[in-house]
Amino acid sequence: MTQEALLRTPLYDAAIALNARMVGFSGWEMPVQFAGIGQEHHAVRKDAGMFDISHMGKFSLQGKDVLTQIQRLVPSDLSRLQPGQAQYTVLLNPQGGIIDDLIFYYQGLDLSDQQRWVVIVNAATTQKDKTWMLENLDTRQLTFHDHSLEKVLIALQGPKAIAHLQALTQDDISSIKPFGHLEATVLGNPAFIARTGYTGEDGFEVMVDPAVGVELWRSLLSTGVVPCGLGSRDTLRLEAAMALYGQDINDSISPLEAGLGWLVHLDSKGDFIGRSALERQKQEGVKRRLVGLQMQGRNIARHDYSVLFEGKEVGIVTSGTLAPTVGSAIALAYLPVELAQPGQQVEVSIRGKLYPAIVVKRPFYRAKK
Amino acid sequence: MAFEYPDHLKYTDTHEYTQLEGDVAIVGITAFAIDQLGDIVFLEVPDVGTEVTKGESFGTIESVKAVEDLKSPVTGTVVEANTEMADAPENLANDPYSAGWLIKVKISDPSEIENSLSAEQYRGLVEGS
Numbered sequence: 001m002t003q004e005a006l007l008r009t010p011l012y013d014a015a016i017a018l019n020a021r022m023v024g025f026s027g028w029e030m031p032v033q034f035a036g037i038g039q040e041h042h043a044v045r046k047d048a049g050m051f052d053i054s055h056m057g058k059f060s061l062q063g064k065d066v067l068t069q070i071q072r073l074v075p076s077d078l079s080r081l082q083p084g085q086a087q088y089t090v091l092l093n094p095q096g097g098i099i100d101d102l103i104f105y106y107q108g109l110d111l112s113d114q115q116r117w118v119v120i121v122n123a124a125t126t127q128k129d130k131t132w133m134l135e136n137l138d139t140r141q142l143t144f145h146d147h148s149l150e151k152v153l154i155a156l157q158g159p160k161a162i163a164h165l166q167a168l169t170q171d172d173i174s175s176i177k178p179f180g181h182l183e184a185t186v187l188g189n190p191a192f193i194a195r196t197g198y199t200g201e202d203g204f205e206v207m208v209d210p211a212v213g214v215e216l217w218r219s220l221l222s223t224g225v226v227p228c229g230l231g232s233r234d235t236l237r238l239e240a241a242m243a244l245y246g247q248d249i250n251d252s253i254s255p256l257e258a259g260l261g262w263l264v265h266l267d268s269k270g271d272f273i274g275r276s277a278l279e280r281q282k283q284e285g286v287k288r289r290l291v292g293l294q295m296q297g298r299n300i301a302r303h304d305y306s307v308l309f310e311g312k313e314v315g316i317v318t319s320g321t322l323a324p325t326v327g328s329a330i331a332l333a334y335l336p337v338e339l340a341q342p343g344q345q346v347e348v349s350i351r352g353k354l355y356p357a358i359v360v361k362r363p364f365y366r367a368k369k
Numbered sequence: 370m371a372f373e374y375p376d377h378l379k380y381t382d383t384h385e386y387t388q389l390e391g392d393v394a395i396v397g398i399t400a401f402a403i404d405q406l407g408d409i410v411f412l413e414v415p416d417v418g419t420e421v422t423k424g425e426s427f428g429t430i431e432s433v434k435a436v437e438d439l440k441s442p443v444t445g446t447v448v449e450a451n452t453e454m455a456d457a458p459e460n461l462a463n464d465p466y467s468a469g470w471l472i473k474v475k476i477s478d479p480s481e482i483e484n485s486l487s488a489e490q491y492r493g494l495v496e497g498s
Contacts, residue, residue, distance in 0.1 A: 021407075037433045038408045038459075231407065231433055298456075300411055300431055321433060322410035329411075351429065 009054035010152050010210035014217050018227055026124035028055040031229040041235050041324040043226035044199050045367075048158035050217070050225045051233055057126030058151055058207065059119040059133070063142030066115040070104065072272050073136060075255060077265040083108025086179045086194060089263050091132060096254040096277030099132055100125040101245055103196060105181050118181075118192065120153070120205075122245045136273065152213025156220060157203030157228075157236075159367070164225050165193070165204055168216070173204065187215055198233060200240025201367050238330065239323045241292055241362035247303055248290065248318040248332050256281050257334070259290045259362065288315070289340040292362040293348070295329035298322075299355045301348040307333050308347045308354060314339060317348060326364045335359070371496070372400035375466055379482050380491035383440045386466070387482055394443045394482065397470045398430070401495045403462045406432035412458035414439075414450040414471055421447060421474055423481050428471065430458070442485065445476040 006029035015022065020031035031052065034040060043049045061070065071078055076089040083106055091099035100121050107116040121129045126148055134144060156165055166173055171184040173193060181194035192207040208216060221227060234244070241259075243249045249258045256264065256278060264278060295301060300320055307315035320331030331348070339346065344359040378386040384402035388395040403409065411431035421427040426438040427447075450472050454461060461469045476482075486494065 032434065033407055036408055235433060298411055299413075300436075302436065322431075 007055070007149075009052055010213055011052040011054060011154075011217055014214060014221075015052065015227070020227070020229060023230070025230060026055065026122075028123060030055060031227070033229040033231045034227045037229070037231035037235060038324050040226055040228040040232035044158045044201055044228060044232065044236055045325050046159070048156060048160040048164050048203075048225045049199075049228040049232070050220050051155040051157070051228050051230075052152075052217070053155050053205070054152045054213065055123040056148075056153055057119075057121035057123060057129060058147040058153065059121070059130070060145045060147060061117040061119065061137075061142055062110070062114050062145075064114060066117050066142050069137050069142060070117065071269060073133065074104070075264040075266070075272055075274065075278060077269040078104055078106070079269070081106040084176075084180050084182065086181055086196065087263070088179070088196075090249075090255050090260065091129060092255075092272070092274030092278075093251060094273055094277065095252075096256075096274040096281060097251040098245070098249045098253055098255060098258065099251060100129050101243060101249060101260075102129065103194075105194060107181075107183065124246055150209075151207050152210050152216075153205060153207045154213060154216060154220075155197055155199075155203065155205045156225065157197045157199040157201050159202060161201070161203040161225075164220055164223050165206070167223065168219055169193075176204075178202075187212060187219065198240075198242055199236035200242070200363060200365055201236070234319075235321050235324055238319055238321050238332070239326055239363065239365035241332065241364060243290075243332075244319060253334075254278060254281055254286070257286045257288055257290065286337060288334045289337050290318070290332055290362075291335050291340045292360045292364055293317070293320075293331040293333050293346070293357040294360045294364075295331070295348065296356040296358065298329065299348075299350050300329045301331040301333070301350065301355075301357065306349040307335060307357070308349060309339055313349075314346070323364060330360075330364045331357070332362075372404065373466070374399065374401075374488040374492050376488045378466065378488060379442070379485035380488065380494075381440070381442045381485060382494060384495075385440060385442045387442050387485065388470075389479070389482060392476055392479070393448060394445070394474045394476050395470045396427075396442060396472050396474060397465055398439065398461075399491070399495075400462075400465050403465055406430065406435060406437065408433050409458045409461050412455045412461065412471075414452065414455050415447050417447055417450055419447045421445060421472070439471065441472075441474070443474050443476045443481050444478060445474040447472050448475050449473040
């Protein structure tokens with residue numbers, strides 16, 4: 001069996017120069033850690049850290065009426081977005097299952113009155129999303145461009161992220177609200193700056209050309225931003241109870257089950273793929289729900305471990321870790337709705353033994369404003 | 370990165386070390402293994418009195434990203450287990466060869482250790498080629 005070569009981002013050499021430990025991830029060779037997952041995690045919570053997320057899929061859509069078309073793909077009402085705003089949402093299949101979670105950024109009209117949208121999706125699902133979108137969009141009415149391999153994307157995250165980035169741009173980035181974005185200039189070059197992230201902290205995601213990306217990484221490093229890998233990205237997002245596609249959500253789980261009901265806007269928008277499935281679920285009520293679990297001891301619940309109640313297997317853990325900021329072992333798990341209440345005691349089967357856990361409110365961690 | 374592999378210890382290719390004191394083997398894991406795992410978040414050692422078997426699991430070690438079995442380099446009975454380290458496994462990396470021992474085993478067959486790797490051989494294994 002031949003193994004396909006892993007792709008490398010333009011920041012690969014920078015990671016190697018910092019002795020990062022590299023791993024294969026969704027077809028990419030990515031840093032899993034630099035100095036250590038715990039250190040990187042705390043840097044993002046207290047100061048600022050940066051992640052190379054250039055492996056993520058990056059699309060742009062342009063056309064007279066892109067909105068009408070993309071409204072059919074997602075359960076969120078994208079017509080609410082003003083230029084410079086964005087919406088975290090999901091692509092749904094007809095059964096209401098999640099094809100991917102992603103962000104739609106509305107950039108407004110260009111000089112010829114064409115709507116401009118940017119879409120950023122998971123690395124592992126880039127091809128799947130692209131195929132799905134091209135099948136379900138009328139490409140005679142709009143231009144779809146895949147920039148995935150053309151751009152560097154750096155996530156600069158943490159309470160001090162804004163100060164580090166502001167030093168490298170003339171634009172006032174404090175004017176960008178959470179989930180807002182701006183076409184700006186960074187280090188004298190065009191940059192797409194969004195106030196989004198996957199850590200539960202304030203921060204920015206900056207998309208630039210590869211050479212600028214390398215320079216930006218170097219500049220941020222020199223001002224003390226801590227380079228971070230996929231390991232701390234996972235512990236940070238899990239404390240913030242943000243779903244990881246392929247692990248906490250997938251093609252057979254609906255947003256209503258996954259605790260993403262807040263992005264389903266059935267009342268304010270028309271038809272979309274998966275609508276009837278979600279309506280039915282809403283009417284009948286979902287049978288399972290994603291919950292937060294806090295382990296009562298040191299044992300860590302991991303992906304695919306069983307959750308038991310009164311000796312019976314009732315659910316499954318989708319993600320789990322020892323949470324560095326929370327200071328205990330936490331997990332996300334699907335449980336039957338009748339057990340999906342904070343305070344509910346359950347047990348997790350870890351290597352053949354049962355350990356107590358308690359259902360807690362998500363997120364496990366919330367940044368102080 | 371180069372790590373220390375003390376000469377007075379014996380090593381296995383699964384990254385455990387043993388230190389023989391009379392008929393008791395002190396068992397731990399090497400600095401290389403700890404570095405490979407990354408931040409250690411969980412350690413489970415057996416109770417005193419547990420019978421362990423060479424090549425078989427005697428406990429579990431977890432880092433943020435991975436769960437690994439600890440494999441016993443010897444056969445015998447656990448006479449002491451480092452519960453202090455199990456309560457604070459993040460300290461394991463600071464001192465894997467003294468404070469970071471995991472179990473002490475009263476061994477039944479000292480010849481089991483004869484085939485273990487020397488420090489030099491082990492270093493060659495993990496740093497070689």
